[in-house]
């Protein structure tokens with residue numbers, strides 16, 4: 001069976017066009033999402049995770065544009081669809097949850113308005129039916145008194161409750177894929193944990209595939225099946241979570257894992273990746289990670305391809321071997 | 326809610342009272358009406374009689390209290406010039422100014438809002454740039470000059486529209502209105518456009534700025550992510566957020582249209598309140614000036630109240646605050 005989503009050599013640029021190349025926020029990224037599975041997309045701030053998500057949704061704002069590559073969703077290349085065809089997929093077959101629940105809902109419209117319109121954007125049902133579906137969806141994500149809460153405005157909800165409303169909206173049409181862009185970063189830790197478990201439960205029940213964008217490896221290890229690591233717009237490593245997190249091959253992934261505070265290594269100072277993420281306008285020649293990499297050699301002055309390694313991919317000439325740490 | 330209304334009412338009363346003092350003192354400072362009212366040839370006895378008749382022999386504070394007493398009974402005193410109640414004179418002119426202001430505001434909204442929306446949604450199109458450049462002209466060309474040009478072109482050269490006056494009027498709600506007759510409507514057109522020019526530019530630019538502020542918001546992106554049609558996103562999500570600043574400005578500008586229609590009314594010889602107040606200032610017709618200024622204070626107080634009420638309807642966040 002083919003993958004639900006298969007992104008091939010995606011390049012997303014800001015500016016440029018007509019032969020000139022713009023700022024490459026996403027550079028030659030390929031990954032697959034299988035039905036019912038969770039892909040964790042990780043990387044530092046500015047590495048292009050959100051832009052990847054918005055590219056799949058075709059929600060890039062100008063001057064952003066998909067410069068090349070394919071986004072095959074259930075056999076159809078989304079990059080080639082007309083705007084109306086894409087609109088019919090958005091919210092219906094692919095839904096998205098944003099980072100900041102405080103900003104995602106329109107402050108001057110009731111929850112009811114915002115949910116009913118979401119139902120009716122794709123299904124020609126009466127307002128009453130749409131309202132019932134909205135109410136049921138609110139109940140499903142654990143909002144007490146959904147009937148009453150429908151007539152509330154966003155500011156009458158706490159951040160955690162708002163994110164539940166947003167998740168309820170995302171689940172309205174039982175989409176095949178949900179792109180969750182750091183949906184819990186703006187929430188405090190206990191709420192974060194609740195929302196993650198509920199999200200996990202709901203998507204498992206409905207068999208929804210998920211791309212979970214985050215920079216939190218702990219979350220990834222908890223809920224993802226596969227992981228894709230981005231660095232400066234490029235994918236540097238991908239594979240099943242269990243093997244990538246225990247046995248990272250790319251020096252950057254290894255550095256990320258080493259810098260996560262963990263109970264086992266109490267007392268041992270945390271290791272930091274030296275240096276700063278370079279701006280994508282000033283990437284070093286060759287491997288983008290070269291200036292921060294302690295394994296770099298002259299060979300790294302050319303851009304490394306993605307090397308397949310069993311069921312994984314690594315973009316590195318000198319991958320890390322499993323060592324005794 | 327009730328307490329807040331009562332509090333506002335008291336605030337309004339205080340504002341009005343404070344304004345009576347300022348207006349009264351101000352008017353006394355600009356000149357002594359005696360010099361204009363009395364024939365220079367009149368003798369001393371005649372002079373004293375007239376001064377006493379108008380109560381001008383009393384000290385200022387006493388005049389003020391007499392004025393306040395009258396005010397409480399809705400009496401601003403009689404016009405020195407016309408010898409009739411000042412309030413009546415003003416109310417007679419009110420329909421002329423009101424219909425001019427409403428027509429101008431209507432034109433400004435009907436033109437400014439859609440153009441501003443367009444320029445905000447498609448900022449890089451050439452047509453949008455032309456619109457924005459045009460709006461700068463609307464801002465910077467002086468009203469009187471534009472008025473004269475309008476008369477030159479549409480009345481003198483083309484002969485399409487009349488140059489001055491209100492034309493025939495019809496009685497409605499106790500006032501005389503031009504817009505009810507087709508010829509009156511033709512008389513209304515030029516002055517209304519003249520008065521609307523500045524406001525159109527204002528609403529246009531405000532709308533465009535609003536659109537550009539709302540469009541990059543996450544909630545618009547999320548609305549797209551839900552798969553809403555572009556039409557609904559603009560008509561509901563963008564417009565509803567835009568209405569908050571636009572309603573505020575429209576409300577305040579309506580007040581200023583009425584209060585400052587003087588220039589347009591003078592150019593087109595439109596017999597409204599603006600014309601009346603200019604004449605009254607020239608003749609130092611104190612009761613009319615005072616009555617007019619008080620009416621304007623009242624107008625702004627009422628408008629502010631209406632705007633605030635609209636605000637609460639449009640913006641749910643304000644509603645919550647006022648409940649608390």
Ligand SMILES: Nc1ncnc2c1ncn2[C@@H]1O[C@H](COP(=O)(O)OP(=O)(O)OP(=O)(O)O)[C@@H](O)[C@H]1O
Nearest residue numbers: 014025043044045046047048049050051052215280
């Ligand atoms: N509207 C835009 N115009 C120009 N450049 C942009 C725009 N949006 C994003 N970028 C560029 O794309 C790059 C990737 O941004 P992106 O938002 O995808 O990062 P991210 O991995 O999601 O980071 P974060 O963890 O902070 O959300 C950034 O370096 C930024 O410079």
Ligand code: SF4
Nearest residue numbers: 287290293300316317
């Ligand atoms: S390719 Fe070279 S520079 Fe890049 S990560 Fe691997 S070893 Fe480091």
Ligand SMILES: [Mg+2]
Nearest residue numbers: 049050051181
């Ligand atoms: Mg992001």
